[in-house]
Amino acid sequence: SQELEQSPQSLIVQEGKNLTINCTSSKTLYGLYWYKQKYGEGLIFLMMLQKGGEEKSHEKITAKLDEKKQQSSLHITASQPSHAGIYLCGAVDYTGANSKLTFGKGITLSVRP
């Protein structure tokens, strides 16, 4: 089955700083999803990447899928307290009869005002 490793496990940054978090897969990624979760709340879809080299942006958040399609990075520019939360990457796992979406353990981001 596909394993997703996210790094770092947690991150604390000062408001206004830039940051990058990563998601590395044990297999080629055919669809990579980034979600954000506020404590005690549901998950919010950020973006999905499919093609190697693809890059997408949503407000101050940019995600990229590398050419070899086994890693994705998510970059936040000028972080704000509203960016705090858990960032989860999910990937389509084709192991088994049906494709399904599996997730990494998440990265906890704290932004200090």
Next chain:
Amino acid sequence: GAGVSQSPSNKVTEKGKDVELRCDPISGHTALYWYRQSLGQGLEFLIYFQGNSAPDKSGLPSDRFSAERTGGSVSTLTIQRTQQEDSAVYLCASSTFPRGGYTGELFFGEGSRLTVL
């Protein structure tokens, strides 16, 4: 409603009791997932329903866990003889199933928080 609805939002039960958690997906979504999230952990895949295909049950942790999806819509996750380690937030998600076989964007419910005493 427009989103994925889960009930109950909170459930406290005694060890050994059975519990049922309900998920009402977005109308028209053919794919439905159940995940489990323990404190500080990521999402653990449990089960996946896609249309009329046999469900992918590969993530169910034991035979005490089962799930049904009636009429391709509402799903119920049942945990029998609950144990303390079953305490977690159980999240349901639904999506369309675009051509090409990849999963469309998953829309998540708010989750059902289960506490087993």
